[in-house]
Amino acid sequence: MLKVGLTGGYATGKSFVASELGQLGCLVISADRLGHQVLEPGGAGYEPTVALFGPEIRGENGHIDRKKLAARVFQSPELLKELEAIVHPAVFQLEADLLREFAAKEPKGVAVLEAAILIETGRYKVFDRLILTVCDEETQIQRGIKRDGLTREQVRERLSRQMSSDEKKNFADYIIETDVPKEDTRRQIQKIFSELRALADGQS
Numbered sequence: 001m002l003k004v005g006l007t008g009g010y011a012t013g014k015s016f017v018a019s020e021l022g023q024l025g026c027l028v029i030s031a032d033r034l035g036h037q038v039l040e041p042g043g044a045g046y047e048p049t050v051a052l053f054g055p056e057i058r059g060e061n062g063h064i065d066r067k068k069l070a071a072r073v074f075q076s077p078e079l080l081k082e083l084e085a086i087v088h089p090a091v092f093q094l095e096a097d098l099l100r101e102f103a104a105k106e107p108k109g110v111a112v113l114e115a116a117i118l119i120e121t122g123r124y125k126v127f128d129r130l131i132l133t134v135c136d137e138e139t140q141i142q143r144g145i146k147r148d149g150l151t152r153e154q155v156r157e158r159l160s161r162q163m164s165s166d167e168k169k170n171f172a173d174y175i176i177e178t179d180v181p182k183e184d185t186r187r188q189i190q191k192i193f194s195e196l197r198a199l200a201d202g203q204s
Contacts, residue, residue, distance in 0.1 A: 001103040002110045002200040007118040008133030009165055010158050011143035013178030017133055018114040020189045027102045031115035034091045039064050044090035052082055108200050119171050120163055132172035134165045135179035
C-alpha cells in the first residue's frame with residue numbers, strides 16, 4: 001500500500017483535492033474529521049478534555065462546544081499543547097487502524113491522509129509521497145472570508161502563524177495549484193494520481 005500525505009496552508013484547497021482523490025479510488029483519511037470524532041461523547045479524548053477545561057466547555061447537548069474550546073486555546077499556547085497531547089495520540093491511533101484495515105483489503109491501494117500540519121510536526125516523514133496544495137494569499141483570504149465568515153484581518157492573522165507555502169514546497173513531492181479554474185486543478189490531480197497508481201502497482 002502506498003501512503004500519501006496531503007497538506008497545505010489554510011484555505012489552499014486541501015479538502016477539494018482530497019475529495020477528487022477519493023473519487024479516483026484512493027482511501028482518504030481526514031485528520032480534522034478524526035479530531036472531531038475523538039472529542040465526541042464516547043471518544044477517547046472527550047473525558048480528558050472536559051476534565052482539562054471544566055464542564056462549562058460542554059454545550060446543552062453534552063457535546064464539547066468547539067467555539068468555546070477554540071477561544072480558550074487561542075488565548076493560551078499552554079492549553080493548546082495540553083489539548084494536542086490529548087487529541088493527537090487518539091487521532092494517530094485511529095489513523096493507524098484505518099490504514100491497517102485498508103492495507104489488508106487493498107495491498108496495492110493508495111491511502112491519502114489529509115492534515116494541515118504534517119510538515120510542521122515532522123509526520124511527513126512516514127509517508128511515501130507528499131502532496132502540497134498552494135494558492136496565492138489573496139485567494140486564501142477570499143476563501144476564508146466566504147467559507148468561515150472571518151474578516152480579512154482574522155485570515156491574515158491565521159496565515160501569519162503558519163509556515164509559508166514557499167517553505168513547505170521544499171518538502172513536497174507534488175505541488176497542486178488551486179488558484180486556477182477547477183478543471184485545471186483536476187488535471188493536475190489526475191496526473192499525480194496516475195503516478196501514484198503506478199507507484200502502488202509497482203510495490204512488491
